[in-house]
Amino acid sequence: MITVKDLTKRYARNTAVDHISFEVAKGQIVGFLGPNGAGKTTTMRMLTGFLSPTSGGATVAGYDVLEQPLEVKKRIGYLPETPPLYPEMETGEYLTFVGQLKGLRGAELRRRVDYVCDRCAVADVKNKLLGKLSKGYRQRVGLAQAVIHNPDVLILDEPTAGLDPKQINETRDLIKSLGGDHTIILSTHILPEVEQTCEQVLIINKGKLVATDSVHNLQNRARGAESVLVEVSGRDGNLDFVAVQRRLEQVAGVSRVVAKQRQENRNSFEVESRKGFVRGDLARAVVESGWDLNELRPTAMSLEEIFLQLTGTDTAAKEEEVAVTGASK
């Protein structure tokens, strides 16, 4: 549906997007992930025809964005970072205007306006001025505007930015429900969003594509070795820390035991092991030695850690965490 080849955008002093290539199949929801200023918005703007690439190109639904921009624009619905709303217009009036711009008319136009109002839950503010709407409604009107002409491709730039948690959930569900009929690219720097809504992830950093894979594969890739968090406490009020660590190390399959937290009577350890299930053995080892097992849970590497690992940013504390899990591979 979307093919991007060597797409590059260079400004006077910096390169915003540097030879990016990827493909998106029909009906997929793709998450475009990267820290602020990584080039997400620029890439999206080039796909929608708002910006022209310096070199390279892209096709959307078989049409080249440079050669046939009007054909591409007919097939794309775009929600920019700030919804493009005219504060002096009413919601219904605005959606009608956008529908006309996109080439709808007559009964079809009225039908689509009603439909998107319903679908995006903005029907109750149809006669309100856009300038008076809350952030959540503005975002949804923006989404309604993007889908009004039933485009093949939806490009959403940070669709959940600035919303409250309830609105974020609603917006995510809405985007997921649109996924069946539309191919969607959405950009975000919020990781759980990608984990929840997208099937495919493109990670971009400093204008370069650093990873492209399915969410499932990325998580698996990071979970090459198993890592388990074990919290142990002593029955009689004191616990021999070193004894516990030694006992855990003796369990078959365990490669490393790292002390994570050490308090009076509670100790937690991160136990790394080869792939396979050592959790049963760990539990037995603790209980049979006469200690209490408070917690035992596998620690999968979240997308967040993968992300940091690939982009190499953020705070030192997080980097350290990544280093630990990275070493366990």
Next chain:
Amino acid sequence: MRNILIIWRKELRSYFSSPIAYLLLTMFALIFGFFFWNSLGYFVLMGMESQMRGQMMPMNLNEMVIRPLLSNVGVVGLFFIPMITMRLFAEEKRSGTIELLATSPIRDIEVIIGKWLAALSLYACMLLVAAVNFAFLFKYGKPDWKPLLIGYLGLLLQAGALLAIGTFISTLTKNQIIAGAATFGICLLLWVLEWVSGYETSTWAQVLAYMSIITHFESFAKGVLDSKDAIFYVTVIFLGLFFTARSMESLRWRS
């Protein structure tokens, strides 16, 4: 064509759903009403004087009322035009709605012409306000209506040229005030360029005077349709809209 109409309707709507259109129309009605009252008062005085002297002076409404009034409208227009055009693109760029227009299946030139036509329509509404005053002349006197019509055509052409320049300037900035101030400066300059012809006769002075937007209106105010002057205005309109299109195109390369 259909797309131009969509943009035209939207722009007119936003003029009239904000105070700007009403403010401009009211101010214009006040200023023009004052001019009209003044020149009519002068005309009546002249008429009485000629009666008292007992000798009939030729009294002509077209020459003595309509012609100076039309020239005045042209000058007043210079002050109003920046206020009409300053928001056209600057506001879209500031609020980000330009992204909607630029990513819709519609050509840049259709957006530009739609916006320019809407600005011209608002100016035409101002001229309609002036027409209310002129209507009194027709009720109580017998002026020739053809020169008035040609004068109106001249005003529309003159405004069209200045509006095209203002539209272009509006694409250069996100700030309405800057767009307005720059347009006002250029309008004023194009008006006073004509003054050089008062003391200079070199080729340069002639060229400068020719570029003045006001000199080309004189024939229209007289009621003469001179193709030379009409072509001047049409050329400026084309140039202005052409530069606007280039400027919009360049947005895709900068950001």
